[in-house]
Amino acid sequence: MTALSSNNLSRAEQYRAARKLDLGILSRIVRIVLNYPVRVVIAFAATLASSLFQLFIPRYVGQAVDHAQGLLGVNAAATNEIEAALWFAASMILGLSILRGLFAVVQNYFGESLDHCVASELRKAFYRRLQQLDFGFHDHAHTGDLITRGMLDLEGIRHFPSTGLVRTLMLLVLVTGGTVLLLSTDLVLGLIALSFVPVIAVRSAVARLQLRYLWLKQQERLTALTNAMEENLTGIRIVRAFAAQAHELARFDRRSSAVLDISFQRLMARVRNTTFMGFVFYVAMTMVLWAGGNKVLSGEITVGTLAEFLAFMMILQMPVRQIGMTVNSYARASTCGARLFAVLDQPSEIKEATGVPDLQAPQGEIRFEDVEFSYGNDPGDSRIISGITFHVSPGCTLGIVGPPGSGKSTIARLIPRFYNPTAGRILIDGQDISQVSLSSLRRAIGGVQQDSFLFTASVDNNISYSDPWSDTDTVIQASSDAQLHDFIASLPEAYQTLVGERGVSLSGGQHQRASIARGILTDAPICVFDDAMAAIDARTEQRIRRALAERSGKRTTIIISHRLVSVMHADEILFLDEGRIVERGTHDQLLALKGNYFALHSLQMRDERTTEWPLGQVSPA
Numbered sequence: 001m002t003a004l005s006s007n008n009l010s011r012a013e014q015y016r017a018a019r020k021l022d023l024g025i026l027s028r029i030v031r032i033v034l035n036y037p038v039r040v041v042i043a044f045a046a047t048l049a050s051s052l053f054q055l056f057i058p059r060y061v062g063q064a065v066d067h068a069q070g071l072l073g074v075n076a077a078a079t080n081e082i083e084a085a086l087w088f089a090a091s092m093i094l095g096l097s098i099l100r101g102l103f104a105v106v107q108n109y110f111g112e113s114l115d116h117c118v119a120s121e122l123r124k125a126f127y128r129r130l131q132q133l134d135f136g137f138h139d140h141a142h143t144g145d146l147i148t149r150g151m152l153d154l155e156g157i158r159h160f161p162s163t164g165l166v167r168t169l170m171l172l173v174l175v176t177g178g179t180v181l182l183l184s185t186d187l188v189l190g191l192i193a194l195s196f197v198p199v200i201a202v203r204s205a206v207a208r209l210q211l212r213y214l215w216l217k218q219q220e221r222l223t224a225l226t227n228a229m230e231e232n233l234t235g236i237r238i239v240r241a242f243a244a245q246a247h248e249l250a251r252f253d254r255r256s257s258a259v260l261d262i263s264f265q266r267l268m269a270r271v272r273n274t275t276f277m278g279f280v281f282y283v284a285m286t287m288v289l290w291a292g293g294n295k296v297l298s299g300e301i302t303v304g305t306l307a308e309f310l311a312f313m314m315i316l317q318m319p320v321r322q323i324g325m326t327v328n329s330y331a332r333a334s335t336c337g338a339r340l341f342a343v344l345d346q347p348s349e350i351k352e353a354t355g356v357p358d359l360q361a362p363q364g365e366i367r368f369e370d371v372e373f374s375y376g377n378d379p380g381d382s383r384i385i386s387g388i389t390f391h392v393s394p395g396c397t398l399g400i401v402g403p404p405g406s407g408k409s410t411i412a413r414l415i416p417r418f419y420n421p422t423a424g425r426i427l428i429d430g431q432d433i434s435q436v437s438l439s440s441l442r443r444a445i446g447g448v449q450q451d452s453f454l455f456t457a458s459v460d461n462n463i464s465y466s467d468p469w470s471d472t473d474t475v476i477q478a479s480s481d482a483q484l485h486d487f488i489a490s491l492p493e494a495y496q497t498l499v500g501e502r503g504v505s506l507s508g509g510q511h512q513r514a515s516i517a518r519g520i521l522t523d524a525p526i527c528v529f530d531d532a533m534a535a536i537d538a539r540t541e542q543r544i545r546r547a548l549a550e551r552s553g554k555r556t557t558i559i560i561s562h563r564l565v566s567v568m569h570a571d572e573i574l575f576l577d578e579g580r581i582v583e584r585g586t587h588d589q590l591l592a593l594k595g596n597y598f599a600l601h602s603l604q605m606r607d608e609r610t611t612e613w614p615l616g617q618v619s620p621a
Contacts, residue, residue, distance in 0.1 A: 062308025144227030156336030364556030399567025452515030
């Protein structure tokens with residue numbers, strides 16, 4: 001990409017760099033096309049047949065003209081013979097046209113079926129890759145950009161088999177066959193007719209480079225436009241709350257205008273290219289008509305031969321005009337393919353070695369050994385946690401608290417191996433989590449992430465997402481433990497009620513309780529609750545905690561919260577500050593230390609007493 005945009009490169013160097021990149025991208029698309037050999041063979045065979053039948057038509061056109069001319073000034077006996085020959089030529093023209101049309105239908109059907117097959121395969125591969133890529137990729141990737149690549153860029157590749165590969169074969173057959181027939185009919189006229197070919201070839205090479213650049217710019221601007229729309233729809237409540245509609249409209253209009261501008265530039269480039277090729281062709285045709293007319297007048301060729309020559313050139317007119325569209329198809333496919341394959345080729349930091357064993361009989365023991373984590377490539381860059389060491393016995397509860405940004409949620413994300421630690425080891429039941437299969441590891445871990453999400457589906461489907469085979473009674477029990485059953489029962493369709501996009505039809509507390517129900521539905525030996533009750537009132541939280549305590553049994557539970565009331569009952573509590581464990585112990589032990597935990601506890605208790613009284617009144621305490 002850089003080579004194309006560098007001002008230090010000459011046009012020839014830019015062309016060579018683009019060609020090298022294009023060939024790599026296009027060859028990958030061709031390999032996918034070849035996954036459907038039957039369709040390829042039928043499409044190419046039909047293209048070859050329809051093109052060859054079309055090439056035979058001019059020869060009979062020339063014969064028909066000569067026979068028609070022969071009818072002038074001949075006797076009756078000769079007239080019958082000439083009429084028979086004329087009817088034969090006309091019948092051949094009709095028959096060849098019908099055959100050409102039938103094979104063209106087959107060509108179009110199987111050519112477009114290749115389009116859909118390739119698009120479907122790439123679409124599945126793209127979606128599959130998104131599921132496989134680690135959270136480090138998704139943290140930095142923009143949703144709008146991924147949607148653009150998976151939809152618009154894929155659409156740019158979709159037509160390449162039919163408008164690129166199949167049409168190229170048709171152009172090669174028509175141009176090659178037409179060239180041979182033109183030169184064999186009359187060498188001088190053939191050379192005049194073919195004089196436009198080098199001009200067209202040079203123009204096509206330049207146009208491909210230009211169109212590739214414009215396609216790249218258009219896709220980039222479409223990405224920016226999609227991002228703006230996606231952000232606006234996601235944050236529509238914020239936009240309305242701050243009356244920022246005018247600002248958002250102006251921002252969208254600017255990006256929409258940028259897309260329109262580059263679309264017009266691409267359109268003008270294509271129109272100029274097509275118009276220029278058509279002009280060169282008609283100049284060559286005019287020269288042939290002038291030279292051929294003189295040859296007819298001098299008796300060197302017949303009128304039928306000139307008509308045959310012009311018919312050949314009219315057949316060549318179509319592929320010449322389509323060269324521009326074919327060049328555009330190659331440019332679009334290579335540009336869109338580069339953007340799509342950039343995601344497909346994206347390496348994942350979370351790699352699973354071939355043949356790694358499953359996590360064996362997990363009991364829930366968790367051990368962190370001097371674990372460090374950094375979001376940067378350098379271990380010392382943006383260090384989030386450092387020197388984290390702790391041990392949780394099976395069936396015990398660990399609470400983790402601390403100020404915002406202290407690394408609490410990072411620990412929650414390291415346990416299911418959403419990220420790899422920069423240093424140190426994490427073990428479950430004595431097994432290094434980097435040496436077991438990801439599927440078995442994540443089956444052993446349930447709970448609720450900090451950023452819970454509800455799908456656009458029924459309440460039942462959202463709760464049972466963690467265990468699709470669970471029965472209705474199990475789902476009801478989970479929602480009851482999450483203190484959500486009474487609310488769900490009051491809905492018009494109860495558990496079959498559709499939850500809106502991102503669960504926005506629910507309140508914040510109801511949204512979070514639905515996520516808790518989904519998290520506790522699994523029978524995983526380890527449960528991780530990452531600030532899972534931040535939007536739930538204290539009384540409801542207490543009831544949920546009681547239900548979880550009864551439900552947990554021998555489960556190992558990790559509770560991460562900014563509210564100490566959520567972790568007071570834990571067997572051990574870790575207090576994190578600036579990525580390090582600064583205090584650890586039970587609730588009573590930490591209070592006795594009179595340190596960070598004690599200070600936070602005192603602050604929260606004072607705040608709770610204050611908020612129990614209406615504004616303007618003072619607590620009697």
